[in-house]
Amino acid sequence: MKNAFQTRILAIGLALATLAVCLLAGFNIAQENTIDTPTDGIWWVEAQGGLRAERVPADTPGSRAGIRAGDILESVNDHPTLRLDPLVRAIFRTGSWGRASYSIVRPIVTPQGTLFTPKLDFNVILEPADRSNHQVTRLIALVYLLIGLYVLFRRWTAPKSTHFFVFCLVSFVLYAFRYTGVFDTFDWCIYWSNIVATAIQPALFLHFAVSFSDNFANRRRNLTRRRALVVFLYAPGLILIAVQATAIKLWSATEILKHRLDQTAYAYLALYYVLAAIVFLFRYRSAESPLERQQLKWLTRGTLLAVVPFTVFYVLPFVFDMAVPALVTKFAGLSLVFLPLTFSWAIVRYRLMDVDLIFKRGVTYTLATAAVVGLYFAIVAFSAELVHTRLKDLGVWGLLGAIVIACLIFDPVKRAIQGRLDRIFDQKRFDYRETLVEFGRGINSQTDLRALLDSIVERLPQTLLVTRVAVFLAEEADGQRRSRSFHLAASHGLTNLPAAELQALDVRFLDFDAPDANNHIFLENPQQVLRLPEDQRKTAGKLDLNYYLPCRVANREGSGTRTVAVIGLGRTDDGDFLSSEDMELLESLAGYIGIAIQNAQLYQRLESKISEFERLKEFHENIVESINIGVFAVDLEDRIESWNAPMEEMYAKPRREALHHPLSEVFPPEFIEQFNNVRHEDGTHTLYKFRLALPSGDFRIANIAIAPLVTRDLIAVGRIVLVDDITDRIQLEVQLTQAEKLSSIGLLAAGVAHEVNTPLAVISSYTQMLSKHMRDDQRLAPILEKITQQTFRASEIVNGLLNFSRTSGSEFTSIDLNQLLHDTETLLEHQFKTAQIHVETHFDPALAFIKGNQGKLQQVILNLMLNAKDAMHGKPNATLKIATESGPGFVFVIIQDSGNGIEKEHLNRIYDPFFTTKATPQEGQRKGTGLGLAVTYGIMQEHAGKIQVESEVGAGTTFRLEFPSATTLTTREETARPDAASASSVENTRSTIHA
Incomplete structure (x- = not known):
């Protein structure tokens, strides 16, 4: 309550004081404008016999009248001038542009001493005093007051803001109050206010310097010492006020005394300013807090920029009575405006980074103004000369045109100066920023998200000279905007954080999509962000980043924007904060970065989709290529668009020869007609068992399915054709059917053989018995012998049927097929010679052995050779080729003749029992029983082999026998064969017929 009351009283007091000084300044200006102060431009001081001309500046009324430095003024208008006051009164009585008569004695220095000339009379035309310097100082005063008010209202509670406002208010009094010389009550009030301000303002400034930061008070533990320091700081000013009062009340008011007091006041002012600059510089070098260091950096620079020109070009020449051009002193006084500019922004701490920008822009506008003023006067002078000499008719319009031209060139001049200052003050950073702008323009060309993020965290530290940079990418959960979170995607300088902590960062405070979110977040001290929850505060402290900028892009749907990434930045290498110019550049660049990140993410998603599409495409193509049926697709114009590997193999046409060709150029007319x-x-x-002609001339049997090829929207884009080659399956089915036929016939033959054997045994027995009783009967004995022979023949036929129906149990041994073929060919050698058949043999010397029964295999070979002999009966140049070949795990026997061949309609029946084409044999041929190939087929099945036939009518027939080698014969196949003992029990001899 007490603090609130004190604050209220302080605010009222400051408001009243500000209002009072503003009113006094206004009245002072009004009074000054009503009083015309004439002057001769000469600095007169008291001397023996009158007033001595101490300095006579050129181009002043006194100089033009002929008065020289050192002349002694005795009277003006016949009024003696032993002191300065009579001269002032005489000048005021004469008035501006009036003629005053000066009586002067001019001393002449000779070797004998100083001689004085007789009285010289000079007519001096007085001119109004130049008060332009007053307007310059009042401009500085107005800047002080406005900045002080801004600081006070902007940050009332900021450290030293009240002190700063008092300093600005006193500075306003110092530079705005100017006494007129009338010295009435108001003029005396203005005079003493100016005296007090001159004494207090430097002390306030130095006091502000030594107590600027909060840490100073903490280090000054002794309150008495602090108060003693304050008294020591303000004591010289109080002494100066006392001396001024004493001089007016007690001492003789001479011009020399007044000048010495003014010199003392300006020396005191410059000394305190220089001490303040030294304090700022010392504090800046020893500051530890980044914020304090940033403030003190620009306080030091601003103080030096204001104090050095003011001290060198204004105070020192005045103290040591050196002549300096008036324009130089005006610009030196104008430099004091940099003090409030830099101090205000350092105190406010609001956008503290603007201090350097304001500093540079202040210099820019100052130099630009000076350049334009110079150009203005040059243009005006040139225009006046041009108007007066050549364009007399323009008159005032020519001067107005010159003013307009000067106004137009102000902005380009300012920009040129700003660019030059940027180069001078921070050449390296300026170059980096230009590079960063170019980087922002070309960043959208980067499509690799990882490379883009690495480029961002690499270029920003180089450009802005910051030590820590991080990029956080946004994540969306279920597409909900409010559930967006961020994760650290790339960083520079975060080496103090292990990987586990980087993964556990809680950065939920980066909520830039909230309705009231700012364009960036500034954390002055990341370790002490009290407004954040505990976990987020710890994260901010670990990251140690001071700035967070959102990278926003337009929403995919609707209006507004969304944040796709956040860029975090720390302080510079020197521990300073960034400037507002940096922040504006970063905010603009963040938009480009956001778009670039969005493009890279979209490109990444597109690449992912493309990869997934390619993977699915490859997967589907692998499926199509891997299935064991031919697949091809045609478009709506019947052009082939796909052709899988089984189709290449089956149809014997490479893919390149089929793709994009019309269907009619690839397939035969029969298929095109059905299609x-x-x-x-x-x-x-479906075309069942379609006989498809191949380009090679062969035929394949296939089931062909033709289906529409449609999109997801059920729009037909072509047709897909599936070609299932069933040629081998049909052959297997034929073989299976043949095996089933043989099995059925075998069962029938077994039944018939058993039924026939019984009566045959009875007939044979009785016939043999009768033959024994009637062997002496010449008539009946031959008849009974013929009956016996016929019964034996019938028994052989029946035994043949039994052998066909039974699985032989003969013993299996290792057999050399080459030797077996040679022995069989030797056995039939005489028959082949008689039939004029040439035999060619090609045996594989490395042929593997097989497991089998030699007698049965010899029966197979014998049947095939005899069939070949019968097929070549009567053919000229008859040739029988016998060969063996080796394969992976198999051996092959090829028996090829050049006979008449087998008709195609008979090929499917050659293994049927009792089917024969030799029912009516020619002379020299055997009459066929139809059991030879049937028995051969059974023996091959018994040996786990295969028999294949290829025949062309008129060209010959080729039988190909396939046997598994002895090393690949499975145990199951071995155990499936009956043993030799059971096989021997079925052997029958011609001498006995068993019932």
Whole structure:
């Protein structure tokens, strides 16, 4: 309550004081404008016999009248001038542009001494005093007051803001109050206010310097010492006020005394300013807090920029009575405006980074103003000369045109100076910023997200000279905007954080999509962000980043923006904060970065989709390529668009020769006709066991399915054709059917053989018995012998049927097929010679052995050779080729003749029992029983082999026998064969017929 009351009283007091000084300044200006102060431009001081001309500046009324430095003024208008007051009164009585008569004695220095000339009379035309310097200082005063008010209202509670406002208010009094010389009550009030301000303002400034930061008070533990220091700081000013009062009340008011007091006041002012600059510089070098260091940096620079020109070009020449051009002193006084500019922003701490920007822009506008003023006067002078000499008709309009031209060139001049200052003050950073702008313009060309993030965290530290940079990428959960979170994607300088902590960062405070979110977050001290929850405060402290800028892009749907990434930045290498110019550049660059990140993410998603699409495409193609049926697709114009590997193999046409070709150029007319019949019908159509002609001239049997090829929207884009080659399956089915036929016939033959054997045994027995009783009967004995022979023949036929129906149990041994073929060919050698058949053999010397029964295999070979001999009966140049070949795990026997061949309609029946084409044999041929190939087929099945036949009518027939080698024969196949003992029990001899 007490603090609030004191604050209220202080605010009222400051408001009243500000209002009072503003009113006094206004009245002072009004009074000054009503009083015309004439002057001769000469600095007169008291001397023996009158007033001595101490300095006579050129181009002043006194100089133009002929008065020289050192002349002694005795009277003005016949009024003696032993002191300065009579001269002032005489000048005021004469008035501006009036003629005053000066009586002067001019001393002449000779070797004998100083001689004085007789009285010289000079007529001096008095001119109004130049008060332009007053307007310059009042401009500085107005800047002080406005900045002080801004600081006070902007940050009332900021440290030293009240002290700073008092300093600005006293500075306003110092530079705005100017007494007129009338010295009435108001003029005396203005005079003493100016005296007090001159004494207090430097002390306030130095006091502000030594107590600027909060840490100073903490280090000054002794309150008495602090108060003693304050008294020591203000004591010289109080002494100066006392001396001024004493001089007016007690001492003789001479011009020399007044000048010495003014010199003392300006020396005191400059000394305190220089001491303040030294204090700021010392404090800046020893400051530890980044904020304090940033403030003190610009306080030091601003103080030096204001104090050095003011001290060198204004105070020192005045103290040591050196002549300096008036324009130089005006610009030196104008430099004091930099004090309030830099101090205000350092105290406010609001956008503290603007201090350097204001500093540079202040210099820019000052130099630009000076350049434009010079150009203005040059243009005005040139225009006046041009108007007066050549363009007399323009008159005032010519001067107005010159003013307009000067106004137009102000902005380009200012920009040129600003660019030059940027180069002078921070050449390296300026170059980096230009590089960063170029980087921002070209950043969208980067499509690799990882490379883009690495480029960002690499270029920003180089450009802005910051030590820590981090990029956080946004994540979306279920597409909900409010559930967005961020994760650290790239960083520079965060080496103090292990990987585990980087993964556990809680950065939920980076909520830039909230309605009231700012364009960036500034954390003055990341270790002490009290407004954040505990976990987020710890994260901010670990990251140690001072700035967070959102990278926003437009929403995919609707209006507004969304944050795709956040850029975090720390302080510079020197521990300073960034400037507002940096922040504006970063905010602009963040938009480019956001778009670039969005593009990179979209490109990454597109690449992912493309990879997934390619993977699915490859997967689907692998499926199509891996299935064991031919698949091809045609478009709506019947052009082939796909052709899988099984189709290449089956149809014997490479993919490159089929793709993009019309269907009619690839397939035969029979298929095209069937395809056209179903192309306009819905659903899937199947061509069962279609005989497909191949380009090579061969034929394949296939089931062909023709189905529409449609999109997800059920729009037909072509047709897909599936070609299932069933040629081998049909052959297997034929073989299976043949095996089933043989099995059925075998069962029938077994039954018939057993039924026939019984009566044959009875007939044979009785016939043999009768033959024994009637062997002497010449008539009946031959008849009974013929009956016996026929019964034996019938028994052989029946035993043949039994052998066909039974699985032989003969013993299996290792057999050399080469030797077996040679022995069989030797056995039939005489028959082949008789039939004029040439035999060619090609045996593989490395042929593997097989497991089998030699007798049965010899029966197979014998049957095939005899069939070949019968097929070549009567053919000229008959040739029988016998060969063996080796394969992986198999051996092959090829028996090829050049006979008449087998007709195609008979190929499917050659293994049927009792089917024969030799029912009516020619002379020299055997009459066939139809059991030879049937028995051969059974023996091959018993040996786990395969028999294949290829025949062309008129060209010959080739039988190909396939046997598994002895090393690949499975145990199951071995155990499936009956043993030798069971096989021997079924052997029959011609001498006995068993019932």
